[in-house]
Amino acid sequence: MPISAKDTNLTTAAVIPAAGRGVRLGPGAPKALRTLGGVPILVHAVRAMTRARAVSLVVVVAPPDGVAEVRALLDSHGLPEAKDIRIVAGGESRQDSVRLGLAALPDEVEVVLVHDAARPLVPVDMVDAVAAAVRDGAPAVVPGLPLVDTVKEIDPATEAVVGTPDRSLLRAVQTPQGFDRATLLKAHTTVTGAVTDDASMVERLGVQVLVVPGHEEAFKVTRPLDLVLAEAVLARRRATDDY
Ligand code: CTP
Ligand code: MG
Numbered sequence: 001m002p003i004s005a006k007d008t009n010l011t012t013a014a015v016i017p018a019a020g021r022g023v024r025l026g027p028g029a030p031k032a033l034r035t036l037g038g039v040p041i042l043v044h045a046v047r048a049m050t051r052a053r054a055v056s057l058v059v060v061v062a063p064p065d066g067v068a069e070v071r072a073l074l075d076s077h078g079l080p081e082a083k084d085i086r087i088v089a090g091g092e093s094r095q096d097s098v099r100l101g102l103a104a105l106p107d108e109v110e111v112v113l114v115h116d117a118a119r120p121l122v123p124v125d126m127v128d129a130v131a132a133a134v135r136d137g138a139p140a141v142v143p144g145l146p147l148v149d150t151v152k153e154i155d156p157a158t159e160a161v162v163g164t165p166d167r168s169l170l171r172a173v174q175t176p177q178g179f180d181r182a183t184l185l186k187a188h189t190t191v192t193g194a195v196t197d198d199a200s201m202v203e204r205l206g207v208q209v210l211v212v213p214g215h216e217e218a219f220k221v222t223r224p225l226d227l228v229l230a231e232a233v234l235a236r237r238r239a240t241d242d243y
Contacts, residue, residue, distance in 0.1 A: 010110040010111045010135050011056060011057070011108045011109050012054040012057075012109070012113065012134075012135070013058070013059060013109040013111070014049040014052075014055050014112075014113040014114075014115055015059045015061065015098060015101035015102060015105075015112060015113070015114050015115070016045055016049065016058060016059065016061060016101070017090065017117065018042050018045070018060055018062055018063075018097075018117030018118075019061050019062060019064065019089075019090025019091065020063075020097075020118070022034070022118070024222050025222065025224060025226075026224055030063050031118055031221065032070075032117040032118070033069070033070075033073070034227075036121075036221075036234055037234040040077075041117060041118065041120045041221060042070065043073065043074065043077045043079075045115060045116070045118075045120045045122070046058055046060060046074065046079060046085065048121070048123075048124055049113070049115055049127060050080050050083045051124045051127075052113075052124055052127040052131060054111070054128060054131035054135070055083065055113065055127070056083060056084065057085075057086070057106070057109065058085045058086070059086045059087075059101045059104050059105065060074070060085065060086070060087045060101075060117075061089070061097040062088070062089060063089075063090060064089045064090060067088070071087050086104055088100055088103075088104045094196070095194075095195060095201075098198060099188045102185060102188060110180070111134045111178065111179070111180065111181060112178070112179050112181050112184050113127065113131060113134075113175075113177070114177050114178075115127075115175045115176035115177075116220055118220045118221045118222065119175055119218050119219065119221070121217045121219075121230060122175070122176065122215070122217070122218040123215050123217055123218065126143055126213075126214065126215045126218060127176055129213070130142075130143055130176050130177070130212060131176075133178065133212055134178040134180060138178075138210045139179065139180040139183045139207050139208070140177070140178070140179050140180070140184075140199055140207055140208070140210065141177065141178040141179075141209070141210050141212055142173045142174070142175075142178075142197070142199045142210070142211055142212070143173065143175070143177075143212055143213065143218065144171030144172060144173040144212075145171060145172050145174070145213075145214040145215075146167075146168070146170075146171065146172075147170050147171070147172055150164065151164070151165055152164055153165065171211050171214075172214075173199065173214070174214045174215075174218045175197075177197060177198050177199050179198065183205070183207055184198060184202065186205060187202045187207075188201065191205065217233055
């Protein structure tokens, strides 16, 4: 049943896909287990989601051979007792991992936030805003930012430019992406083909996706330079915000 605007007490869960290797980051431990300011990226991401008032349950999707390691890691980093944290094994693709995370949700969950472990510094206010938009009745919500670069469309065979989309109509989207659970589940059970986010699966169902303001600090740690930026943001927060 679709969520109505009156439902303000919906149970909200976060699914955190963390099963990727982080190939673009270069050789080393799986990306989610690398540290920022001495704390694993995954722990930062889990903390951000548990700090969100709406979120009562977090499902972490771990590398298939790393479930025990992730459990030990989370146990050793003092996460809030009041929030239920579950760990499941992930899959080959991000989509597979999210689907496996969704399968671990208890029946009462009605709103799902899907958040990349690779976005450890997402501000908690942004998480709350995404959750609030879904709880207010939007079936699918993504945080997005205007682009700074001009984007070209190319012919992949020749790299020749075939077009320049109007930048003012584009948004770079982040996570957490928030969904009415039934809508997201339907997307994950019916849409096939490779995608890079959950909202695009929901779009293929013909369901409207709403963009809300994203945040620069919700960037995805993808390449080595992102680690430098993330360390700097974290150091500034620790110096100024008692983070
Ligand atoms: N992810 C996952 N399962 C996979 C692949 C990715 O849970 N099979 C997760 C990653 O752990 C990450 C998020 O999806 O938190 C976003 O993916 P991305 O930034 O691409 O991370 P990786 O796939 O790990 O990085 P790369 O593509 O550079 O290998
Ligand atoms: Mg990837």
